[in-house]
Amino acid sequence: MLTEALTAVAAGGGMAVVQAAGSDTWAWFRTRCARLVGRGDGAREAEALDRLDRTAAVLAAAEEGERERVRAVHAVLWQGEFASLLESLGEEERELLVGQLGALAKDFGSGSAGGAVTGNTFHGPVAVQTGDHNRQENNFGSGG
Template sequence: MLSESLTALAAMGGSAVVQAVGTDAWASFRVGVGRLFGRGGADEQAARVTLERLDRVAVALENAPDATDAERVGAETASAWRTRFEDLLDGLPEHERRAVETELRELVEAARRAGAAAGGHSAGHHGAVVRGDLNITAEGGSAAAFGMGDVHLGAAPGPSVPGPLEG
């Protein structure tokens, strides 16, 4: 069983796969991950399979029809690669694990830097990052927002209408 720090590293590795796609660092990141799974050239078949998987990931993320689909594909991808990294780390002898851990940390950091350099930002769950202008308007008593939680529309209680003047 992996330590918490290695499990966290595997999760960061899964996220880094998604973060690196489409950046200038993708090519070297891809090769680095292939090298990890191919054990530095000792298992060329594993390296080749890894590179093919990464290529499919890139295509799926880059061709997502909308932001919702891209988010879903990204989450599935990060989860799948987390499991792959966990299995890789768990299956290595201690001396090899330390070397792979070091290299994976370097790849994660390179993906983070590439994402930041590409203007990558992150918004938490139910968040959104918008580059450029975002204009939202509501007219005629309606409500408008980029994302809304519970919204109830209707007449708001206001001042009572005065009755006829007495006098």
């Protein structure tokens, strides 16, 4: 049985899957996630890619009134996938996976789309900044 902390990491991974699905960063995310799940096994990685693509397809096909329920179901399914993986590993490899899942969740979970800006329409000058701990100075208009 997983500790609360490991369960939280698995849940963050599950949320990252549903947050990234359909975003501009999906191709990058799915590859990164499949490698994480595959753990160096090409067949397991290919299977993970297939499951990730099925998740993305189901989420994309969900009707407006069902979308949040479908997202929640798939987040829990992926949480289970990550929890099973964590349980199957030895302590050292588990610690490595916890770090990788944490990074995945940080990059894509909790309402984030991995720094992607999607579903927006911009009319006129726009500045977009994503990420943590960065600095940006913007000057619009004439220098006068």
